[in-house]
Structure formats: structure tokens, C-alpha cells
Amino acid sequence: MTQLCRKIVHVNLRWNIFDRVSIIREFFKFIWDRLLVCSIGKPAIRYRRLPLGTTLSPPPEAVEGVLVVDNPATTSCKVYETDADLVSLKVSLLGDCQIGKTSFMSKYVGDEQEQRYLEMTGVTLMDKTQIVQGARISFSLWDVGGDQSSMDHVPIACKDAVAIFFMFDLTSRCTLNSVVGWYTQARKWNQTAIPILIGTKFDDFVRLPPDLQWTIVTQARAYAKAMKATLFFSSATHNINVNKIFKFILAKLFNLPWKVERNLNIGEPIIDY
Ligand SMILES: Nc1nc2c(ncn2[C@@H]2O[C@H](COP(=O)(O)OP(=O)(O)OP(=O)(O)O)[C@@H](O)[C@H]2O)c(=O)[nH]1
Numbered sequence: 001m002t003q004l005c006r007k008i009v010h011v012n013l014r015w016n017i018f019d020r021v022s023i024i025r026e027f028f029k030f031i032w033d034r035l036l037v038c039s040i041g042k043p044a045i046r047y048r049r050l051p052l053g054t055t056l057s058p059p060p061e062a063v064e065g066v067l068v069v070d071n072p073a074t075t076s077c078k079v080y081e082t083d084a085d086l087v088s089l090k091v092s093l094l095g096d097c098q099i100g101k102t103s104f105m106s107k108y109v110g111d112e113q114e115q116r117y118l119e120m121t122g123v124t125l126m127d128k129t130q131i132v133q134g135a136r137i138s139f140s141l142w143d144v145g146g147d148q149s150s151m152d153h154v155p156i157a158c159k160d161a162v163a164i165f166f167m168f169d170l171t172s173r174c175t176l177n178s179v180v181g182w183y184t185q186a187r188k189w190n191q192t193a194i195p196i197l198i199g200t201k202f203d204d205f206v207r208l209p210p211d212l213q214w215t216i217v218t219q220a221r222a223y224a225k226a227m228k229a230t231l232f233f234s235s236a237t238h239n240i241n242v243n244k245i246f247k248f249i250l251a252k253l254f255n256l257p258w259k260v261e262r263n264l265n266i267g268e269p270i271i272d273y
């Protein structure tokens with residue numbers, strides 16, 4: 001037998017021994033697994049280490065109330081709710097640039113668990129779900145940018161809304177004058193939504209001279225009357241009349257036994273209807 005043949009036989013022998021050891025090890029492992037199954041009453045589960053950076057998320061069907069907006073410029077907006085008991089109410093926020101629409105909406109939504117948020121050019125959407133007398137109510141807020149280019153979003157924002165907020169900055173009279181244009185545009189697409197006229201930045205407004213305050217209060221009340229709207233002065237910064245406005249809408253929509261108090265005192269946040 002040559003040197004090479006001796007080496008091959010030697011290697012074969014070692015492989016044979018290794019094979020037998022592996023078979024015996026597999027046999028004992030099988031017996032051990034069976035013993036474990038019998039002792040804990042559950043099938044043995046094998047855990048796999050996931051690659052680093054892997055994120056775990058629930059399957060899509062487990063995500064509650066998915067809001068899908070294909071393109072807000074067209075009317076292809078779909079709201080999917082997996083909960084049959086969830087009532088979805090759409091509200092649009094309209095008004096000039098920099099008057100505090102987004103701040104107002106963000107103050108209301110807060111940073112609670114159930115909030116959802118979607119920002120696109122010209123329109124920002126936020127959702128907030130709350131329990132009202134045992135029912136789950138979800139407000140879908142459509143905040144249209146105040147610039148001219150965002151006007152295209154008015155139809156989609158107003159369509160099917162239950163309420164429309166016509167907003168102006170209490171410290172900027174021209175933004176109050178603009179409300180007429182916003183109202184005319186909105187009513188083309190929705191004639192039934194509850195109109196609410198909201199003066200923002202009340203915290204800055206109270207620092208203005210009383211006669212100027214009085215002039216603005218008078219004009220705002222006249223506009224509200226013409227629009228058949230309820231008038232609220234508010235401040236997102238100081239959380240004045242933010243939640244109250246949503247409570248008012250709910251009470252009006254569902255005939256709840258809650259009434260907002262009229263307040264016509266100069267220097268206080270006005271509420272008029
Ligand atoms: N003092 C005061 N400032 C506010 C209040 N709400 C908003 N602001 C300020 O007003 C500015 C504009 O606020 P936004 O919420 O971005 O206004 P907007 O109406 O969404 O503006 P556009 O998205 O451009 O249409 C920001 O500097 C805010 O900090 C408020 O209640 N009081």
C-alpha cells in the first residue's frame with residue numbers, strides 16, 4: 001500500500017467515527033426535545049436571532065384605522081377603519097398664512113398615543129380619537145396652508161366636513177377681512193358644515209388698546225352673524241378655548257346636554273352665537 005492510500009484509509013476511518021458520533025448526538029438531542037415537550041406541554045420553539053437593526057412591526061391588518069391619502073389634489077382620499085364603533089368626523093381649518101391654524105390643531109391633538117399626522121404640500125392632516133359618552137370619536141383635521149398655492153386644496157378639505165373653522169389673527173385686521181373669501185370658497189364645496197369663526201392669538205390681542213380691541217370684536221361679531229357662525233376667540237399658546245370648540249361641535253352634532261356660555265366682555269376671550 002502506497003503512502004497516499006494509507007492516508008486516504010486513515011481519513012475515511014476518521015470520517016466514519018465522526019459520522020457515528022453525529023448520529024448518536026442527533027439521537028440524544030431528539031430524545032431531549034421530546035422530554036422537554038412532555039415536561040412543559042408545548043411544542044419546543046426554536047428562536048432565531050434577528051439581524052441587528054431589524055425592527056418589529058405588527059402586520060398591516062393589525063394597524064388600527066389606517067388613513068391613506070393618495071393625492072389630496074384629487075379626490076382620491078380613503079379612510080379605512082377596522083373598528084365598526086369608531087365615528088370619524090372631518091373638520092377643515094381655513095384662513096390666511098401665519099394666523100396659527102397649525103398651532104391650534106397641534107394644541108388640540110397634543111402628543112397623545114392615538115394621534116396620527118400627515119404633512120403634504122399645502123395641507124396637513126391630523127387625527128385625534130377620544131371617547132365621548134362611551135363612543136369612540138375620531139376628529140380628522142384638515143389644515144389648509146394659507147398661501148395662494150394651497151387654495152387648490154380647499155375642495156378636498158371641505159368636502160364632507162362636518163365643521164369648517166374660518167380662522168383669523170386677532171392682531172391682524174386684514175386676516176379678518178380675508179375670511180369673506182375663505183367662506184365663499186368653502187361654501188362652494190360644502191353648504192352644510194357647521195361654520196365656526198375663530199380669532200387666534202388672543203394672548204397678544206389683549207395687549208392691544210381697548211378701543212382697537214372693541215373695533216375688532218365688533219367686526220368679528222358682525223361677520224359671525226352674517227356667516228351664521230359661532231364666534232370664539234382663542235389662543236393656542238395659552239390653550240384658551242381650543243378644546244371647548246371641539247366640545248361645542250360634538251354637543252351640536254349629537255345633541256349633547258352641554259351648552260357653551262356666551263362671553264361678550266372686552267378683555268376676555270369672546271364667545272358669541
Ligand atoms: N402669541 C401667539 N402666537 C401664536 C399663537 N398661535 C400661533 N402663533 C404663532 O403664529 C405663527 C404662525 O403659526 P402657524 O400655526 O404656523 O400658522 P398657520 O396658520 O398654520 O400658517 P400657514 O401654515 O403658513 O398657513 C407661529 O410663529 C406661532 O408660534 C397663539 O395662540 N399666540
Ligand SMILES: [Mg+2]
Nearest residue numbers: 101102143145
Ligand atoms: Mg400651517
